[in-house]
Amino acid sequence: MSLSELTRHILFLSTLLIASNANAEVMSANLGTPLTFAEIERFSISVYPDGENLPEGQGTAEEGKMLYRQRCAMCHGKSGTEGPSHRLAGSVGLFSIWDPLRIKRIMETNGLLVMSTGQQWPYATTVFDFVRRAMPHTAPKSLTSNQVYALTAYILYLNDLIIENEVISRINLPGVEMPAAKRFEEASRQE
Amino acid sequence: MKLSAQNYIAGGGLIDRRSLLSGSISFLAAGTIARVSSASEDSTTIADAYPAWSRTLGNSDSPYGRPSHREANVVRKLQLPAAPENSGSTAWLTPIESMHGAITPNGLHFGSHHFGVPDVDPATHELMIHGLVDKPLKFTVEHLLRYPMVSHIRFLECSGNTALNALAPFAGGESCQDLYGLVSCAEWVGVKVSDLLNEAGLKKQALWVIAEGADGGSHARSIPLSKMTDDAIIAFYQNGEKLRAEQGYPMRLLLPGWEGNTSVKYLHRLEISDRPAYTAHESGLYTEQLASGRIEGFSFPMDVKSVITHPSAGHVLDEKGFYEISGLAWSGYGSISSVEVSADEGKTWATASLHNPVNDKALTRFSIPWQWNGKSTILLSRATDDRGRSQPTRKFWKQKYTSPTFNHYNAIQPWHVDSSGRLTNVFI
Structure with missing residues (x-):
C-alpha cells in the first residue's frame, strides 16, 4: 500500500x-416523559420485606374474620386450609416421607395447591402486597388499606403467627416471622 | 428398503444419516403403475382422472388466513380450567407432537394466565420506569415503537412444563402435548430494556428491577438488573405480527431462557431497586422444595432439555419399517451443541442431526433416521448445550427435590413403543 x-x-x-x-x-x-412524584406515588404498590412502601392503616384478625368469610372463604375455605383455591394456612403441603398416605395425598392433590402461604412464603409483607394488588380474584384492588391489613392479620392468625386481637400495621408487619424465612434461599444457578 | 449392517450406527435400528444421503440404501421401487391409454374418443375429457378440487374453481381467500379446516384437531389443549380450585390459573398446551420445524405459530403458542387475559388499550397504556434512576420516565406505546428494534428467536417455557413427570408416582396415559405443551418458540421483536434504562439513568445502587404487568393481579417479578441489561427486550411483535392478547398485547417483557413467569406480560412498570420485593409468585408458586428441606427461589434459567416429538406418546406407528425420529431441544443457558438418541432403551446412543439455524436459547430441531423392527423398545433423547450442561435421569432429578416440587423438570424422556406401535410415557 x-x-x-x-x-x-x-x-x-x-x-x-x-x-x-x-x-x-x-x-x-429520548422519547420518555418525566414522571411526576404524584404519578409515581399512585402506582408504587411494591412492598418490600423490610416494610418499605407499606401504607398507613391497621387491622386485626378479629376485623379480618368477617371480611374473609364474605370475600375469601368461597375460594380458600373456611379456615384457609380446605381450598379449593390456594391454601393459606397449615403445613398440609409438605408431605412427610414418613406419612403412610403420602402417595395417596400426592395423587389426590392438585400440585399447584399443596403448599400453603403460611408455610411457603418467607415474608409476611408479601401477604399484604398480594392481597392489595390481586385480591379478591374477581375484584382486585377493591379493598381499603385497613381491610388489607385486617385480612393480612387474619391469614397470619390462621397460621398461629399472631394473636387474634393484635393490631397489624406498617410498624409491626415486617417483624412477623414466617416459618419459611429460615428455609428460603436464592438459587445459585443464575448464570 | 434394504439395509446392511454397516448402515446402522446404534442399536434398535438407528441409521447413519450419511448412508441415506450417499444412496447406499436402496429403496425398492413402489411398483410400476401401468396405465393403458385407451384410444381417445371425442366424448371423454381428462377430468375423470382428477379429484374434485382439480375440477372446480377454488374458494376465495380471506383477510386473515386460517389453518386448513382439515387440520382442525391441531389445537391447544386446556391443562387446567379457569376454576377456583386451580387458583384462577389457566394453561393452554401447545400441540408440539403435531408440529414441525422450530417456530410456534402464534395461535398455537402456549399460554399461562393467572389473572385472565386483559384487554389493554395501547392508546392509554404506558410504561413507567422509576426507583433508583436519575430521571423517572414514562413512555407511551406509540413512542416506544419508534425506538430501534431488535429481533430474537427465543423459546419460552413455563417453569412447570412437564410437571406431571415430576409429581406423578406412576406414568400414565399422558400425551406429548400434555407433558411438553408449555414450551414454544417465536421470533420476538422489540426494544432493548437497556436502551430505556440508560435513558432514565441508573443510580449506582441499582441491582434489581421489579417488573409489573397491567393485568388484574398486577403480576410482578423481581429481576436481577444484570439480566435486564444483558439480553432483555420489551417485545411488541411475535412472528411478524403484534402480540396476541394472550401473549401480553401491547407489550411484554421477554427474558430469554428464563422461566416464562418472569417474562411479564402487559408490562406497565419497571421499579429499579437494590433488592428483590419477594412478590407472591417468587415467594410461592415459582419456588422449589429441595430434598435438604430448603426452599429455593429465584431459580431463573430453564435448564437444558429435549423431547422426541415424532414419534411420541399419543402416536401409533402403523407398521414396522422406516421412520424419522425427530424432536426438539433447548437450553436457557445457551445453544444446543448435541443431541443423542437411543432406540434400544438407553443401551446404545447415536448423535442426531441438528437442523439449522441452531439459535441461542431457542428450540432446536433434531432428527435421526430409524428402522423400526416391530418389537417393543424405548426411545430416548439426551441434549447437551454449549456450556456442557446435559440432562439428568428422572431418578437423579428427583434426588435434588422433595414432593410436591414440580418446577424446572428437565429429565431425559423415555417413550415406550409396544409391539403394536403404540407410544406411551414411561418412567425408567
Whole structure:
C-alpha cells in the first residue's frame, strides 16, 4: 500500500468514525416523559420485606374474620386450609416421607395447591402486597388499606403467627416471622 | 428398503444419516403403475382422472388466513380450567407432537394466565420506569415503537412444563402435548430494556428491577438488573405480527431462557431497586422444595432439555419399517451443541442431526433416521448445550427435590413403543 493510499484509508476511516459518532447521538430516541412524584406515588404498590412502601392503616384478625368469610372463604375455605383455591394456612403441603398416605395425598392433590402461604412464603409483607394488588380474584384492588391489613392479620392468625386481637400495621408487619424465612434461599444457578 | 449392517450406527435400528444421503440404501421401487391409454374418443375429457378440487374453481381467500379446516384437531389443549380450585390459573398446551420445524405459530403458542387475559388499550397504556434512576420516565406505546428494534428467536417455557413427570408416582396415559405443551418458540421483536434504562439513568445502587404487568393481579417479578441489561427486550411483535392478547398485547417483557413467569406480560412498570420485593409468585408458586428441606427461589434459567416429538406418546406407528425420529431441544443457558438418541432403551446412543439455524436459547430441531423392527423398545433423547450442561435421569432429578416440587423438570424422556406401535410415557 502506497503512502497516498494509506492516507486515503485513514481519511476514510476517520470519516466513518465521525459518521458513527454523529449516528450515536441521533440513535438515542429520548422519547420518555418525566414522571411526576404524584404519578409515581399512585402506582408504587411494591412492598418490600423490610416494610418499605407499606401504607398507613391497621387491622386485626378479629376485623379480618368477617371480611374473609364474605370475600375469601368461597375460594380458600373456611379456615384457609380446605381450598379449593390456594391454601393459606397449615403445613398440609409438605408431605412427610414418613406419612403412610403420602402417595395417596400426592395423587389426590392438585400440585399447584399443596403448599400453603403460611408455610411457603418467607415474608409476611408479601401477604399484604398480594392481597392489595390481586385480591379478591374477581375484584382486585377493591379493598381499603385497613381491610388489607385486617385480612393480612387474619391469614397470619390462621397460621398461629399472631394473636387474634393484635393490631397489624406498617410498624409491626415486617417483624412477623414466617416459618419459611429460615428455609428460603436464592438459587445459585443464575448464570 | 434394504439395509446392511454397516448402515446402522446404534442399536434398535438407528441409521447413519450419511448412508441415506450417499444412496447406499436402496429403496425398492413402489411398483410400476401401468396405465393403458385407451384410444381417445371425442366424448371423454381428462377430468375423470382428477379429484374434485382439480375440477372446480377454488374458494376465495380471506383477510386473515386460517389453518386448513382439515387440520382442525391441531389445537391447544386446556391443562387446567379457569376454576377456583386451580387458583384462577389457566394453561393452554401447545400441540408440539403435531408440529414441525422450530417456530410456534402464534395461535398455537402456549399460554399461562393467572389473572385472565386483559384487554389493554395501547392508546392509554404506558410504561413507567422509576426507583433508583436519575430521571423517572414514562413512555407511551406509540413512542416506544419508534425506538430501534431488535429481533430474537427465543423459546419460552413455563417453569412447570412437564410437571406431571415430576409429581406423578406412576406414568400414565399422558400425551406429548400434555407433558411438553408449555414450551414454544417465536421470533420476538422489540426494544432493548437497556436502551430505556440508560435513558432514565441508573443510580449506582441499582441491582434489581421489579417488573409489573397491567393485568388484574398486577403480576410482578423481581429481576436481577444484570439480566435486564444483558439480553432483555420489551417485545411488541411475535412472528411478524403484534402480540396476541394472550401473549401480553401491547407489550411484554421477554427474558430469554428464563422461566416464562418472569417474562411479564402487559408490562406497565419497571421499579429499579437494590433488592428483590419477594412478590407472591417468587415467594410461592415459582419456588422449589429441595430434598435438604430448603426452599429455593429465584431459580431463573430453564435448564437444558429435549423431547422426541415424532414419534411420541399419543402416536401409533402403523407398521414396522422406516421412520424419522425427530424432536426438539433447548437450553436457557445457551445453544444446543448435541443431541443423542437411543432406540434400544438407553443401551446404545447415536448423535442426531441438528437442523439449522441452531439459535441461542431457542428450540432446536433434531432428527435421526430409524428402522423400526416391530418389537417393543424405548426411545430416548439426551441434549447437551454449549456450556456442557446435559440432562439428568428422572431418578437423579428427583434426588435434588422433595414432593410436591414440580418446577424446572428437565429429565431425559423415555417413550415406550409396544409391539403394536403404540407410544406411551414411561418412567425408567
